[in-house]
Amino acid sequence: EQDLESKDEL
């Protein structure tokens, strides 16, 4: 889940 959080930025 943390992965998705960090990867949701550009």
Added chain:
Amino acid sequence: MNIFRLAGDMTHLASVLVLLLKIHTIKSCAGVSLRTQELYAIVFATRYLDIFTSFVSVYNTFMKLVFLGSSFSIVWYMRYHKAVHRTYDREQDTFRHWFLVLPCLVLALLIHEKFTFLEVLWTFSLYLEAVAILPQLVLLQRTRNIDNLTGQYIFLLGGYRGLYILNWIYRYFTEPHFVHWITWIAGLVQTLLYADFFYYYFLRFIGGRGVE
């Protein structure tokens, strides 16, 4: 998505569009560092490899495609478009970009969250983005010539960095597990580089010499 993040993305988008507009309509890239633009193309290419593996939102995928497309278009214009290429300050833009790429790659191999191919390249892109503006700043100091569009480009990029920091502060306090040291430190270093530039820029401006 909070207001700082959205404003940051829009400022980032505006910076790229300002540059493309300048190059496309004026057919000039005077004062623009090809080295920096190539570094940004590498940054986006290595960061957005996950475009094939993970889907976040239509907005995210769309923006990734826009940044990839625009950064490679700018490099293409500067390298291969005859009229634009003629205006490129080749002799002044001599910053060795390998001196930035290699240390960032080594650092990403040493310091990362997970040792996987995508993760290391993603981390590399963060480190590289932090320093990618350096050739542009060096070129600016050498030519001492900053036209309106080049100035606006750098101002918008700096604004984007500042807004992203506000976004991280906001997310830190509103999202329970939002802690990303690597992203934050790389982002902070990048913002400090811009702050240094703005300081120099304002000193010149206040010094009465203005901006040519």
